[in-house]
Each structure stands twice: as structure tokens, then as C-alpha cells.
Amino acid sequence: DAKTTQPPSMDCAEGRAANLPCNHSTISGNEYVYWYRQIHSQGPQYIIHGLKNNETNEMASLIITEDRKSSTLILPHATLRDTAVYYCIVPPGGNKLVFGAGTILRVKS
Amino acid sequence: NAGVTQTPKFQVLKTGQSMTLQCAQDMNHNSMYWYRQDPGMGLRLIYYSASEGTTDKGEVPNGYNVSRLNKREFSLRLESAAPSQTSVYFCASSEVGRDLETQYFGPGTRLLVL
Numbered sequence: 245d246a247k248t249t250q251p252p253s254m255d256c257a258e259g260r261a262a263n264l265p266c267n268h269s270t271i272s273g274n275e276y277v278y279w280y281r282q283i284h285s286q287g288p289q290y291i292i293h294g295l296k297n298n299e300t301n302e303m304a305s306l307i308i309t310e311d312r313k314s315s316t317l318i319l320p321h322a323t324l325r326d327t328a329v330y331y332c333i334v335p336p337g338g339n340k341l342v343f344g345a346g347t348i349l350r351v352k353s
Numbered sequence: 354n355a356g357v358t359q360t361p362k363f364q365v366l367k368t369g370q371s372m373t374l375q376c377a378q379d380m381n382h383n384s385m386y387w388y389r390q391d392p393g394m395g396l397r398l399i400y401y402s403a404s405e406g407t408t409d410k411g412e413v414p415n416g417y418n419v420s421r422l423n424k425r426e427f428s429l430r431l432e433s434a435a436p437s438q439t440s441v442y443f444c445a446s447s448e449v450g451r452d453l454e455t456q457y458f459g460p461g462t463r464l465l466v467l
Contacts, residue, residue, distance in 0.1 A: 287458030
């Protein structure tokens, strides 16, 4: 199983871009990178996923390095409501998500 | 479209009591999951059901049983609750297909076992 490494916490000013890094150096060629977030006391929420190309949706952008050993989730204009724990996950397959400790993102006004 | 719903929201049990946590989804998903989250930790998979009529153990199945009642509903039963089962329980569902890891979560059930 590909292990992910994320910083335990980050701060971001409201209105600025939040860039959340993730290392997954043991990822294999057919494994996807998924990002979820969990706002306090709520269930996790799917954000975005990708294989090797950069991806963008209405919530965020995902930048994956060419060697696929790391990725960055970008929230282009962070708001106070984006304060949450962000999980970078490389699923081992078979319907399973393995959640680590994630990164606590604090958006400050 | 309510997504994934869970009942109850909160529950307090005494050691040895039993209870069933209910989960339902209205997205016509085939796969459903039960996770637990202990304070300050990530989610851990208890059981999952890839399709109606099938269930499989996850990472921490001991002390739990599940029933996939139909395509919409997936229940989690604690036969004899223990303080170690104090946790927040999340149900999730996903579509069959390539993006099985795109799961949709319910709001959680907060369980305290005394």
C-alpha cells in the first residue's frame, strides 16, 4: 500500500490560495491520489482525485508531479469555511479508503 | 436528495447493551461502508458491502455485525457494547465502477458507552 505523508497543520489567510502538499513516493503506476476533507464534527467530503494529469473542479485543483511521488491540493481562494482536516489518500484498492492523520488547515481572517 | 442519512445522531449505552445504527442512501449506490473515528484519529473501516447481499470485514470488525437490508440500507449492530466502542460512526456509499474510492459520507452517529 502506498503511504502518504502530510504536514500536521497549516495556516492560510482568508482570500489567499491554500496549497496543501502530500508525499506518496511509493505510489504505483495505476494508483490514484484522492483528497477528502472533514470539517469539524461532520462526515468526510470528497474533493478531487487524479492519476497523473492535473485536475480541477469547482472546489479545488490537484497538481501531481511528473514522477507522481508528490501532489499539491490548491484551494484558490480560501474562506473560513475551508477550515478542516484535509486527507491525501492513495487507496489500496478493493473499495477501501485508508485515512491517516491528515493536515489541519486553519483559514484565518 | 438527502444523500446518506444516519440514525440516531447521538446515543449513550451502558456496557453490555446492544443497539443498531441505521444508514440509508438515496443515490442508488451499490457499495456501502461503515467506519469509526476515535478522537483525534482518522477513520477506520469496520465493514463494507460491495453490493446487495454481500458483506466483508474491514480493518476493525470485532464486536460488530452488519446487515445489508436492501440496496438503500446498511445497518451496524453492536451486540454487547464495550467502552472501547465509544466513537463516532460514519456510514458511506459509492457507485460501482472505476471510482469506487469516491465515497459519500453521512453526518455520523456519536456513541458513548459507559
